[in-house]
Amino acid sequence: MQNEVPLEQLHFSQYLLDQLCRRRVISRVYDSEALESCDPTWNQCDLCADRLASTLAILLG
Ligand SMILES: [Zn+2]
Numbered sequence: 001m002q003n004e005v006p007l008e009q010l011h012f013s014q015y016l017l018d019q020l021c022r023r024r025v026i027s028r029v030y031d032s033e034a035l036e037s038c039d040p041t042w043n044q045c046d047l048c049a050d051r052l053a054s055t056l057a058i059l060l061g
Contacts, residue, residue: 021047 014025021037022045028034038048 019047021045023048 011025011029014029021035023038024035037051038044044052
């Protein structure tokens with residue numbers, strides 16, 4: 001049983017490693033249907049907010 005990683009720890013490391021969207025990991029774990037990223041109508045997670053800001057920066061030059 002030495003190799004077994006606690007499930008919470010596994011989820012937490014996935015959460016930290018996921019560079020696309022924080023909610024994606026959570027939705028994958030807790031919902032049957034996985035999100036690709038935050039819905040634009042929600043408060044964005046920090047990753048989506050950053051991505052949105054850099055996309056806007058590129059678009060606006
Ligand atoms: Zn997100």
